[in-house]
Amino acid sequence: SNLNRVNAVNAVADRLPCGVMPAQAASISYYAEDVFNAESMREYLPKATAEKLIATISGGAALDPSIAGDVAHAMKEWALARGATHYTHWFQPLTGGTAEKHDAFLDVSDKGEAIMAFSGKNLIMGEPDASSFPSGGLRCTFEARGYTAWDPTSPAFIKRHGNGATLCIPTVFCSYTGEVLDKKTPLLRSVQALNRSVRRLMSCFKQPEARTVATLGPEQEYFLIDKKFYLQRPDLVQTGRTLFGAPPPKHQQLEDHYFGSIKPRILAFMTDVEKELWTLGIPAKTRHNEVAPAQFEIAPIFEDLNLAIDHNMLVMEVLRQVADRHGLVCLMHEKPFAGVNGSGKHNNWSVSYGNHNLLDPGKNPHENAIFLTVLSAIIRAVDLHCDLLRSTTAGAGNDHRLGANEAPPAIISIFLGEQLADVINQIKNGAITGSKRPDAMRIGVDSLPTLPRDATDRNRTSPFAFTGNKFEFRAPGSSQSCAEVNTVLNTIVAESLDYLSERLEKLSTADFNTGLQALLKAVIKEHQRIIFNGDNYSADWVKEAEKRGLPNLRDTMEAIKPLLKPENQDIFVRYGVFSKIELASRYEVYMEEYHRRIRIEGGIAAEIARSLIFPVVTEEYRRVLTALNAAKVAGISHGVEGLRISAELLGKGLDELQRRCDELDEALKGMHEGIIVAMESIREIVDTLEHAVDDARWPLPKYREMLFIY
Ligand code: ADP
Ligand code: MG
Structure with a gap:
């Protein structure tokens, strides 16, 4: 029988308990000790x-x-x-x-x-x-x-x-x-571009010179499984995800893991992670269980964008290394397990000027006017360049996540929340000059209704959500660097800010408020199609988005094509972020990487199916046939029917397995589309056979073991 699986389970059971730390003073004196600050x-x-x-x-x-x-x-x-x-x-x-x-x-x-x-x-x-x-x-x-x-x-x-x-x-x-x-150079260039554009807009509003800082707080999701299981899964070792595995009866449907009490072994791991991060001056703040079993999240306090991205790269490395020391493996893949939630990296982004967060609605009409102007610029930027934003989240791993009824869809839209959507609506519909209507909002004159923070409801289905004082882009994958996401975000927002500044600069002081009102009204009218406050998972939204003309770039190959569009290249060239050649080279790199990843997945799937699964099913088939013959020889009729059905099922399974392996081998000679289809087909038969073969002999650790025994 498969002793490796049994031994792995027993090893988890035999782990020494962590114990409980005695009460003692906590100290953070070592914070940033390993940083040349x-x-x-x-x-x-x-x-x-x-x-x-x-x-x-x-x-x-x-x-x-x-x-x-x-x-x-x-x-x-x-x-x-x-x-x-x-x-x-x-x-x-x-x-x-x-x-x-x-x-x-x-x-x-x-x-x-x-x-x-x-x-x-x-x-x-x-x-x-x-x-x-x-x-x-x-x-x-x-x-x-x-x-x-x-x-x-x-x-x-x-x-x-x-x-x-x-x-x-x-x-x-x-x-x-x-x-x-x-990935760092274009990011730094885009930060510079954003700084210039923010300063230009602020001078339209007669704000004194101040420092512009783009800020980022990336929430990182990940899975942890016991290393002993991991090492017996060639698919995980080679590709970071399971290519086979029948979903267990219980996975996440009881919703008992999310925010649940964290197991001591995991807390011990998290505590060591945080100690290392704090020593590196990385402000790890939040830790909790995520939606899927064995899934967790870590979030830092937001920081300067460039630093936050370096820090996120280090967070991923520290998670992997500390996991190893704890006999665990940290899986950062976007979809390590089929049928349960995948992992993303929520990109919380904002810009501040001096001490003021420009995405904070503010306390007086002047601050509100700035807020609404920046907000309108972002709405315009995301509408004009949603395909570019989508391109930064492309990748073989994230293809399993985006649009798969759990993560945000592949269609980019903006969620503003009820109150803010209403404000935007008022601007769009409002009279522009000297309105006497009491309900008409005039920018720079009337205050925004104060938006209490907790009133911004939490539409978890939106890919790009306004969450009180920042935008949360939820499409990026857990394994991806945030660099490109923010390079694009900074650049397109810089361009939109300049678009507005150029028009505001032409206004006299006396006309400023009416001119601004007219400008924002026009911008919102033109770009309102990108705003969607409903359920992004619904089939209706897919249809509605199509009507609005919003792109639905379903997979990597479609999602990276916008990098080659002349109008997209143009904006990067104008802002000095990428040259045309640099952008085209990125398209090449991502396309090649995607093709290679799919080919590796196909190769290891074929190997597992032939050299791990086929022999085990053959052995099971032989045992059933032996039992069947023995029953016949002994002249016993009970059980014969059951054994016959079993033998037929296994025999058919073997035929199918053989056939689909051949199909996959053939597909591996061709393009990625064929490989993906053949892999899905082979998985279907292997996952069926998982339930037909003696549990003690199944060679791959099962989902119910990997996701629940740790
Ligand atoms: P959630 O409820 O979605 O987890 P949080 O308020 O905990 O939201 O914030 C998530 C992340 O957003 C944290 O990393 C936090 O530091 C970051 N964040 C908060 N304010 C800003 C900001 N102004 N700019 C960038 N990130 C921010
Ligand atoms: Mg969040």
């Missing part, structure tokens, strides 16, 4: 240099090369004091993950003495071989060099492992010819 800069650098560097970081100015040597020295001393022997430039290539190539600080002098060295040049620039990173044809193989350059707006930090530590320096990554090969 302002405090460590002041401690390790001459005063003037430290202040220069801090100004660079907070002001987004370029690093003064004359201080690079001093900064490198200080960083090294600080890192050595914390046990780091190595350093690496840490960057975000188009794989969607992070990359690092370590160098020791070690150097050997002429006399053969070991020293620890780190120069300004080492800090500012690296030259990793770029030939094995995806580039979408941007980089010729004969010019394999890539460059990494320090992004001082994201502080260096230390990554620890069992017996050592490494200094990590967040960097951008580009090719020898200067084309972008990473």
